[in-house]
Amino acid sequence: EVQLVQSGAEVKKPGESLKISCKGSGYNFAVYWIVWVRQMPGKGLEWLGIIYPSDSSTRYSPSFQGQVTISADKSITTAYLHWSSLKASDTAMYYCARSYTSDSPLDSWGQGTLVTVSS
Amino acid sequence: EIVLTQSPGTLSLSPGERATLSCRASQSVSSSYLAWYQQKAGQAPRLLIYGASRRATGVPDRFSGSGSGTDFTLTISRLGPEDFAVYYCQQYGSSPYTFGQGTKLDIK
Numbered sequence: 511e512v513q514l515v516q517s518g519a520e521v522k523k524p525g526e527s528l529k530i531s532c533k534g535s536g537y538n539f540a541v542y543w544i545v546w547v548r549q550m551p552g553k554g555l556e557w558l559g560i561i562y563p564s565d566s567s568t569r570y571s572p573s574f575q576g577q578v579t580i581s582a583d584k585s586i587t588t589a590y591l592h593w594s595s596l597k598a599s600d601t602a603m604y605y606c607a608r609s610y611t612s613d614s615p616l617d618s619w620g621q622g623t624l625v626t627v628s629s
Numbered sequence: 630e631i632v633l634t635q636s637p638g639t640l641s642l643s644p645g646e647r648a649t650l651s652c653r654a655s656q657s658v659s660s661s662y663l664a665w666y667q668q669k670a671g672q673a674p675r676l677l678i679y680g681a682s683r684r685a686t687g688v689p690d691r692f693s694g695s696g697s698g699t700d701f702t703l704t705i706s707r708l709g710p711e712d713f714a715v716y717y718c719q720q721y722g723s724s725p726y727t728f729g730q731g732t733k734l735d736i737k
Contacts, residue, residue, distance in 0.1 A: 545726075547674075547728075554717065554728060554729070554730045554731045555666075555668075555674065555717055555719075555728040555731075556728065557719075557725050557726045557727060557728060559725075560724075560726075569724055569725075570725075571630075571724075571725035572630070572725065573725075605673055605674070607673075607674075609721070612724070613662055613721050613722060613726075614679075614721060615664040615676055615679035615680075615685075615719070615721060616664070616666070616674075616676060616719075617676050617679075617685065619673040619674055619675070620673065621673055622673055
């Protein structure tokens, strides 16, 4: 069974750093792309960026370029989303999802990680 | 960046009725790389339709997708109580792979 299991909810202060994770299982993790999607409270879905774990090729939405860093470690079948300095506006649910190619639909999703940034 | 505009914002219907949801793109979506997702409250989205008209594995045949170019439609032929949710379209033909703002389907 394909599964993407994300790390637990986080509560952080503005300016702090954070890395959340997404662990894949039940499939060849290295050859499927992983996408990160943001959902702010009560709002819609936003595409942040994508990574190919096999060679760590990465692409970002212009709206999020420089705001977050996407990485992956294929040896432990895990992808990451990292912030070096959080803002209150980063408060949201973050989902990872997989796609077979970079231009494929998102056929399996993680359960989401809620990130709350508050002083 | 391709902007997707979904309409209506909210659709109020009764179980058993037919639902028609629209997704319009600001420029042509290449190769009909258009997907529809369903999101229920407190859950992750679920893929329903890809390639504009292909049902994902396990999706009931009351869900159908159509369209090409800039105009796409998701139709639910007879609404079941479990179909009341938010629906998003997404284009995955031109990076960044943008989503529409969603259509909320609620019970009348």
